[in-house]
Amino acid sequence: xxxxxxxxxxLHVALGGFLYASANIHPPxxxxxxxxxxxxxxxxxxxxxxxxVDQKMVEQKIAELQKQEKDKKKAEDKRIRDLExxxxxxxKQRESETRHIKKLEQxxxxxxxxxxxxxAQAKKARAIEQKERAKAKQAEKQKQExxxxxxxxxxxxxxxxxxxxxAEDERKKRDEEAKERAKKAExxxxxxxxxxxxxxxxxxxxxxxxxxxxxxxxxxVDKYRALIMARIQQNLLIDEKMKNQQCRVNIRxxxxxxxxxxxxxxxxxLVCEAALRAVRMADTLPVSKDKDVFEQLKNINLTIKPEx
Numbered sequence: 001x002x003x004x005x006x007x008x009x010x011l012h013v014a015l016g017g018f019l020y021a022s023a024n025i026h027p028p029x030x031x032x033x034x035x036x037x038x039x040x041x042x043x044x045x046x047x048x049x050x051x052x053v054d055q056k057m058v059e060q061k062i063a064e065l066q067k068q069e070k071d072k073k074k075a076e077d078k079r080i081r082d083l084e085x086x087x088x089x090x091x092k093q094r095e096s097e098t099r100h101i102k103k104l105e106q107x108x109x110x111x112x113x114x115x116x117x118x119x120a121q122a123k124k125a126r127a128i129e130q131k132e133r134a135k136a137k138q139a140e141k142q143k144q145e146x147x148x149x150x151x152x153x154x155x156x157x158x159x160x161x162x163x164x165x166x167a168e169d170e171r172k173k174r175d176e177e178a179k180e181r182a183k184k185a186e187x188x189x190x191x192x193x194x195x196x197x198x199x200x201x202x203x204x205x206x207x208x209x210x211x212x213x214x215x216x217x218x219x220x221v222d223k224y225r226a227l228i229m230a231r232i233q234q235n236l237l238i239d240e241k242m243k244n245q246q247c248r249v250n251i252r253x254x255x256x257x258x259x260x261x262x263x264x265x266x267x268x269x270l271v272c273e274a275a276l277r278a279v280r281m282a283d284t285l286p287v288s289k290d291k292d293v294f295e296q297l298k299n300i301n302l303t304i305k306p307e308x
Contacts, residue, residue, distance in 0.1 A: 122164065125157070128153070128157065128160070135149075135150075217292045217293055220288055221296045225297070227285075229304075231285055231286065232275065232285075232302070233278075233307060235281040235282050236275065236304065237274050238274065238306040238308065239270065245271045245306070246303055246304060246305045247266070247268055248264070248267050248301060248303050248304075249301070250299070250300070251279060252299050253285060253298050253300075254298075256287070257284045257285045259282065259283060259284065259285060263276075265301060271305075272304075
C-alpha cells in the first residue's frame with residue numbers, strides 16, 4: 001500500500017469522525033440568568049474519543065498491511081535472488097562444459113596436425129636422403145663448399161634418423177605387444193583344448209564306469225532272480241499233470257523282500273495255482289540292498305516250470 005493511499009484513508013477517517021461529532025452536538029436551550037463556565041460537553045468528548053480510537057485502529061491496520069507487504073516483498077526478492085543464483089550456476093556450468101568440449105576438439109585437431117606433420121617430415125626426410133646421396137657423387141668438385149652443407153645435412157639427417165628410429169622402436173613395441181597378445185590367445189586356446197580333452201576323458205571314464213556298473217547290476221539282478229526262483233521252487237507242490245507245463249506270474253516286493261502282490265499272467269491252471277501258493281508261502285523273497293538292483297526286482301515277471 002502506497003504512502004498517499006495511507007494518508008487518504010487517515011484523512012477520511014478523521015473527517016468522518018469530526019462530522020459525526022459535529023452532527024451530535026446540540027447547544028442547550030438558553031436560560032435566563034444561567035451562566036455555566038468551563039463545563040465539559042460529554043458528547044464532544046465521546047466523539048473525540050471515538051475518532052482517536054478509530055484512528056489508532058486504522059494506524060494499527062495500516063502497520064499490519066505495511067508489514068505484510070514488506071514480508072511479501074522480502075520473500076519475493078529472496079525467491080528472485082535464488083532463481084538468479086541458480087540460473088547463474090547453470091550458465092557457468094554450461095560455459096564450463098562448452099570450454100571443455102572446445103579444448104578437447106582443439107587437442108584432437110592438434111594431434112591430427114602433429115601426425116600429419118610427422119608423416120610429411122618423414123617423407124621429406126626420405127627425399128632429402130635421396131638428394132644427398134646424389135650430391136655425394138659430385139662432392140669431389142665442390143668439396144669445400146659441400147662440407148658445411150654436408151655437415152648441416154648430416155645433422156638434419158641425424159635428427160630425422162632419430163625420429164625414424166623412434167618410430168621404428170614404437171613399431172617394434174607394437175609388434176611385441178601383438179605377439180604377446182597372440183601368445184596369450186594361443187595359450188588360452190591350448191588351455192581350452194586341454195579342458196575339452198579332459199572333459200571328453202572324464203565322459204569316457206564315466207561311460208565306462210556306468211557300463212561296468214550296469215553290468216554289475218545286471219549280474220546282481222540275475223543272481224537274485226535265480227534266488228527268488230529257487231525259493232519258489234522249494235515251496236512249489238508239483239504233480240505229474242504239471243509235467244512240461246508252465247505259468248507266468250508277476251510279483252511285487254517291498255524293500256525288505258516282503259511279497260506285497262502276486263498274480264498270474266497266464267499259463268497252465270494247475271501250475272499257476274501252485275506257483276501263486278508257493279509265492280504266498282514264501283512270504284518274503286531274497287532282494288538286494290543295492291537300490292539300482294532292487295529297482296529291477298521290486299516288480300518282476302517270472303516263468304514257473306515245475307522241476308521233476
